[in-house]
Amino acid sequence: MSTPEPENDMPQPPANRRGAPTLVDVARAAGVSVSTAGRVMRDNGWPVDPTMRQRVRETALQLGYVTNILARTLRAGGPAMVGLVAGNMLDPYYGEIAEAVTRHAEAAHPMMAMVCNMQRDPLLELKYCRQLWEHRVAGLILAGGGFDQVTHRDELATILDQMASSGVVVTLLSPRELDAPQFCVDNRLVGEMAAAELIKHGHRRVGIAIGRVQNLVRRQRLEAMMAAFDAAGVRHIVLEPILAGAPEAAVSDALAKNRDITGLVASTHMISMGIINEVQRVGLSVPDDISVVAIGNAKLLEWSTPRLTHIDLNLEACGHAALDFIAARVSGLAQPPEQMILPRLVLGDSVIDVRALHGRKATT
Incomplete structure (x- = not known):
């Protein structure tokens, strides 16, 4: 008995494969080589026949394929992601920090900032640091706040040391008695x-x-x-x-x-x-x-x-400085020095x- 044809003409991934479709699946369904499919999906200006380019893109869309940025980062060794651990996203203070870091990552550096909301929970901060490390972030920005930074300090210091030893550039937006450069006000x-x-x-x-x-x-x-x-x-x-x-x-x-x-x-x-x-x-x-x-x-x-009347903590400058430091360190450029940002009185x-x-x- 023959197998019935699909009810539509959508390209199908291999029947024995489970999980997200791969670039190989896209290439096979579009009838092109893997290298050609990769050039189209990277969209880096490499000349590809317009008809073929369109076929690859439509096939990728139909299969639900997206580029594996993490895999590309590991192969290229370049900075792609920076982790930001924020104290509590319900607090506008941390919203300002996240806004400053994410906008600066987009505008000034080839980076994507991943923001993790630790909800003022030091155990959740530890968890997010480990997870960001597993995701091979190029850098880490800790923007903690008004929570217990004493009880689990040694555990955090250990994991940050391990991250730094593996090449992750760790920075702080507040003084925390940890061995990492800090970018904050006095x-x-x-x-x-x-x-x-x-x-x-x-x-x-x-x-x-x-x-x-x-x-x-x-x-x-x-x-x-x-x-x-x-x-x-x-x-x-x-x-x-x-x-x-x-x-x-x-x-x-x-x-x-x-x-x-x-x-x-x-x-x-x-x-x-x-x-x-x-x-x-x-x-x-x-x-x-x-x-x-x-x-x-x-x-x-x-x-x-x-x-x-308030003391402005200059959070935007702090976030920018930390991100600039990470980008310079990862790219091998002369890194800006650790710096103390000046607060200002707003009447x-x-x-x-x-x-x-x-x-x-x-x-x-």
């Missing part, structure tokens, strides 16, 4: 700048909303802020529970117990938005009653009411000079 300077803005405007009793200090970034910022306030004779309290699940309760509790507080420093843009809402909820206002300085540079800070409407305010109240 977080002690960030803390000093935030404190200086309140000191300059006459605040003598302030609060610091920093959260649990489980990573080097927060520790550096907190130490710098406390040192600056101490040097200026400014009394300060640390609102440590701010990220433990109830930021509003921490703010209202601090304001109730410390009625002389006139200024707050928020360690992230998300916390700063919560502070504004809570200050207003308890019948006070920003900045007339409480001045707020935020750290971060998400667009939310500029769209808030009032517009927040808004959330800080008031309490000396002028007290003067106005005294005359009313």
Whole structure:
């Protein structure tokens, strides 16, 4: 009994093959050599008869074939993919980093950036590092954030060392006590700048909303802020529970117990938005009653009411610098040096000079 013909004329992959179709399948179905099919699919300008080119492309489309970029990368030895592990993609902070890295990879380098969302889970960060390594990325950018960077530090250091030994160029967008070049702002300077803005405007009793200090970034910022306030004779309290699940309760509790507080420093843009809402909820206002300085540079800070004075962490420059470093190292060019990116103060409407305010109240 003869086998019935297919109901349509679509080229068919070999009956005994399972999984994705290969270039060999495309060549066989199109009636061309594998080298010709490869030239068409690479589309690198190699002369191929237009009719044959069209037949190969249509056949590839019908079979569902796509070029195996990973295999090509392994053969050529060139940079194709860079892994970016971001802390939490629901946070606009990491969205800005991902935007900067992916756009720069497309515009300035022959690279594709693979973005992995670790959801602030250090175990997931470890998993993604291993998976990116298995996918033979040319480089890795770790853009962690406000999560526990202590408990699994040794495990992460081990896998990063192994990746580097295998040729992966590892970079950091924050200080993490790991043996890899870092491209970020000076977080002690960030803390000093935030404190200086309140000191300059006459605040003598302030609060610091920093959260649990489980990573080097927060520790550096907190130490710098406390040192600056101490040097200026400014009394300060640390609102440590701010990220433990109830930021509003921490703010209202601090304001109730410390009625002389006139200024707050928020360690992230998300916390700063919560502070504004809570200050207003308890019948006070920003900045007339409480001045707020935020750290971060998400667009939310500029769209808030009032517009927040904040320390811009220059995330775009950090992402670009890390990617440029990876590209230079992989391509064998002179690599740019590890660098510290400068933060900048962006003035808004959330800080008031309490000396002028007290003067106005005294005359009313």
